[in-house]
Amino acid sequence: MAVAAAAAAGPVFWRRLLGLLPGRPGLAALLGRLSDRLGRNRDRQRRRSPWLLLAPLLSPAVPQVTSPPCCLCPEGAHRFQWIRNLVPEFGVSSSHVRVLSSPAEFFELMKVDCLEGTLEKSLQAKFPSNLKVSILLDFTRGSRGRKNSRTMLLPLLQRFPEQVRVSLFHTPHLRGLLRLLIPERFNETIGLQHMKVYLFDNSVILSGANLSDSYFTNRQDRYVFLQDCVEIADFFTELVDAVGDVSLQLQGDDTVQVVDGMVHPYKGDRAEYCKAANKRVMDVINSARTRQQMLHAQTFHSNSLLTQEDAAAAGDRRPVPDTWIYPLIQMKPFEIQIDEIVTETLLTEAERGAKIYLTTGYFNLTQAYMDLVLGTRAEYQILLASPEVNGFFGAKGVAGAIPAAYVHIERQFYSEVCSLGQQERVQLQEYWRRGWTFHAKGARAALPEVRGGVLCHLPAAESPGEAVGEDGDSTDQELLLRTDRLKVQTYVGPRMRVLYTGHS
Secondary structure, eight states: OEEEEOOOOOSOHHHHHHHTOTTOHHHHHHHHHHHHHHHHHHHHHHHHGGGGGGHHHHSOOOOOOOSOOOTTSOTTGGGGGGGGGTSOOEEEOGGGEEEEOOHHHHHHIIIIIIIIHHHHHHHHSSOGGGOOEEEEEEHHHHTOSSSSHHHHHHHHHHHOTTTEEEEEEOOTTSOHHHHHHSOTTGGGGSOOBOOOEEEETTEEEEOSSOOOTGGGTTEEOOEEEETTOHHHHHHHHHHHHHHHHTSEEEOTTSOEEOOTTOOOTTTSOHHHHHHHHHHHHHHHHHHHHHHHHHHHHHHHTSSOOBOHHHHHHHOSSOBOOSEEEEEEEEEGGGTEEHHHHHHHHHHHHOOTTOEEEEEOSSOOOOHHHHHHHHHSOSEEEEEEEOGGGSTTTTOSGGGGGHHHHHHHHHHHHHHHHHHTTOTTTEEEEEEEOTTOEEOOOEEEEEOTTSTTOEEEEEEOSSSTTTTTSTTOOOEEEEEEEEEOHHHHHHHTHHHHHHHHHSOO
């Protein structure tokens, strides 16, 4: 494993892509439009670069806190309380949060601690048939090829039709003639269900990519395990059920149906479908937010607070939390852009002395994010995937040029950094490890002016720009953790060292 400075490659990948498309005038025209758009964006960036230092002043203001500050929060933590006006806020002990560092550790946790443990409990239960399995997949990605996720799950659905539910999310933007003309795999660029959540009773695992043999062996990602966090498990269960209700339901004969009373995602009226989906998802978010606000008041504004040691002895009352978790939802087709609002606000508020670590396997910042990174005073350390560890490296056809495309984007961004003389404040590094691919995504911010002000942003999106960009129509969940420096070093520090050194 080694980390090297980000390299720059010539912008010849568009010609390479076009050369791979003989007889495909439609795709060639599309790539030509993208090339023109990149050129216009580059010219626009050059024209507006002197204004980048005004980015913090031009960005949206921090949402106002409507509830009074909580006296139990650490000093300076009130600046983050506006987030709980948007999403539910879950207070937990850091002992229940575990950030994994390797695919082998993720596999063992999934297989032994969670899956086998849940099945064993079910078999020992008085009524084993009460076990329910709910699976939410993307329609286009789950239906790709002859052997796919649908065909793999059909036997399970046919054998246990009353206990197994398989929902296939279909983006409302892929419809009509577009749906008929775009081939498999390319149709996934229109929009995806990209949430990666695994629920086992009262525990939750969040990861960032599809499950496969390589994902359990040599694909570096980030994984978060929230153990025995009942309220968080309930929230994600309701969220998955909500998205499942607005998705197509797989039947035992490999057909799909909509839930009774729901608008069809690509045959029905798009505006009506998106409105219904927005209401279904926002009802879950708002209900959980109200519940957590009430629980916060009842639990942490009473005389029942215990230290962690006393709580362990008592067994029936929770300790004072030292970690706060905010699920950030981004579903742009349904006009739900909570993650975008929170992320842009946090980047805007980053002051001199703050240090922000960004990690992404696919570097594709939106223009708004680029302006914020270049226009604020915080230090940035950005870890990217080298072309050799990009998941598309060596692929056939158009996909094989994707690593070069990301290198081109990185080169443009770094050129902008250098032209503004900010290469000391904004540093780029590349991850490389022989025989591995890199898919880790997320951010960590150390805020020296705020006690308890360490934030960990753990997204599922392929890059910080995927879910919020002009064409970003994925359905995603992100996780924001706020904790104190000691705790974050305990369970995030080792993972950061793995990413930068390749070993624990």
